[in-house]
Amino acid sequence: VEYYLDNIQQKQHLNAFLEVWPDEARAQADAVDAKLQAGTAGKLAGMVIGLKDVLAYKDHALQSSSHILDGFRSLFTGTAVQRLLDEDAILIGRQNCDEFAMGASNETSYFGPVRNELDTDRVSGGSSGGSAVAVQADLCLASIGSDTGGSVRQPAAFCGVVGFKPTYSRISRYGLIAYASSFDQIGTLTRSVEDAALLLEVMAGADNFDSTVSHHPVPAYSQQLEPAAQYRIGYIKDCLERPGLNEEIKAATEEALDLLRSQGHVVEAVDFPYLDYIVPTYYILTTAEASSNLGRYDGVKFGYRAPDATDLESLYKKTRAQGFGPEVQRRILLGTFVLSADYYDAYYTKAQQVRRLIKEKTDELLRQYDFLVLPTTPTTAFHIGDVNKDTLAMYLADIFTVQASLAGVPAISVPAGTDSEGLPIGLQLLAGAFREEHLLAFANSIA
Ligand code: GLN
Structure with a gap:
């Protein structure tokens, strides 16, 4: 704990933590010490963990890096965080992120960008940017983030760490601030795949507080990291031919595929006809869900309240205009538009239908192949x-x-070397729903 507190102190310029809990972390460490002596310590004893500022932890500030939640403190601890505590993890602080997890560079945070330790003029990635840099810069052993459309995998790729998003519904979302509820999933940022497996094993599973959570049994992921001798691996040809894909990332991905082939795995190119539609579909659906989820921040119940309101309507308008940053406002407007009576069928319903096609095709490929392999990002970390x-x-x-x-x-996303400037490259692996134990074993063998 002292080691990490010291590092956090020395590396404040990275802006990874919004708040640190030194006294509590020390007290937790002492308690864990006593349990270790007594032989009663939990699975995560001694693991020093940071929390993205979207995870509820009782009596601690929680604000999704947004002005609109100024002064808000959580009244309860979310399920995943409680399970970490129950296994004797030590929680060290709250990490910066994009506002309401909307972004891919941590630049939408009310508290400013997080800096990539490898080059502080570059972004951390986002939205779990603080969480990724905290692991990259050794400010904690592991971070818990959230991933709606890449928010743990993309910053992990930019920072050279492991970023893992489980199957939707694998981990309870109780106590996770909602962005787009049919996508949101808690994920991890770690130095090793083994740590990701251990954390998943602790956090996953049924929970009475989340009606959408899966009741699938939770395997001992961390004990099943032995890979099979041969896998069937697919890669989407068009991904590698995509304009805008950085040549060095393309080369690193091809190299990884060649290596897998030489190790005896079956590696084949596959067609995925919907590549052009996935980003529009994602942004129509997530903004729609976000516009609804963020309706609750109205200046009445949570956080910030505009001081100059004259009546109820002006309270709503002023609070939301002053409290939300430009990116969040843009998404609320877009989401409200696609859900409006005149456009609902043209955009929202259509996007739901396309999502179904994308899901069915992806599931089909993941029945034919154990894994799909693709780059995590088209570029390395860009300049702030x-x-x-x-x-x-x-x-x-x-x-x-x-x-x-x-x-x-x-x-x-696992680290796959660096480009000629020394910037990390991420390789992404996908598996079928609830096949985490295979995904983690495979990832562990190549990370
Ligand atoms: N960059 C994506 C977005 O802005 C992903 C964010 C996320 O996963 N939370 O929506």
Whole structure:
């Protein structure tokens, strides 16, 4: 704990943590010590973990890196976080992220961007940027983030760490601030696949507080990391031919595929006809869900309240205009538009239908193949300020991560070397729903 507190202190310029809990972490460490002596310590004893600012932890500030939740403290602890505590994890602080997890660079945070430790002029990725940099810069052993369309995998790729998103519904969302509820999933940022497996094993499983959570039994993922001798691996040809894909990332992906082939795995190119539709479908559906989920922030119940309101309507308007940043406002407007009576069928219903096609095709491929392998991102970490100016470019950069999110299948980004400038490259692996134990074993063998 002292080691990490020291690092956090020395690396404040990275802006990864919004708040640190030194006294509590020390007290938890002492308690864990005593349990270790007594032989009663839990599975995560001594693991120092940071929480993305979207996870409820009783009596701790919680604000999704948004001005609109200023001063809000959580009244309860979410299920996943409680399970970490029950296994004696030590929680060290709250991590910066994009506002309401909307973004891919951590630049939409009310608290400013997180800096990539490898080059502090570059972004961390997002939205779990603080969580990724915290692991990259050794500010904690592991971070718990959330992934709606790539938010643990993309920053993991930019920071050279492991980012893992389980199957939709594998981990209870009770206590996770909602962005797009049919996509949101808690995920992890770690140094090793083994740590990701251990954390999943602790957090996953049935929960009376989330009616959508899966009741599938939870295997001992961390004990099943032995890979099979031969897998069937598919890769989507068009992903590698995509304009805008960085040549070095393309080469690293091809190299990884060649290596797998040389190791005796079956590696085949597959067709996926919907590549052009996945980003639009994702943004129509997630903005629609977000516009509804964020309706609750009205200045009455949570956090910030505009001081100059004159009546109820002006309270709503002023609070939301002052409290939400531009990206969140843009998405609420877009989501409200696609849900409006005149456009509902043209956009929202259509996008639901396309999501179904994407899911069915992805599931079919993941029945034919054990895994799909693709890049995590089209580029390496870009400069702070570069893409944030161009909203559409930022959305399009989610091309490789949102397929797994639309389909609800598990996906992991593992480090796959660096480019000629020394910037990390991520390789992404997808598996069929609830095949985490195979995905993690395979990822562990190549990470
Ligand atoms: N970049 C994507 C978005 O802005 C993903 C965010 C996320 O997974 N939370 O929606």
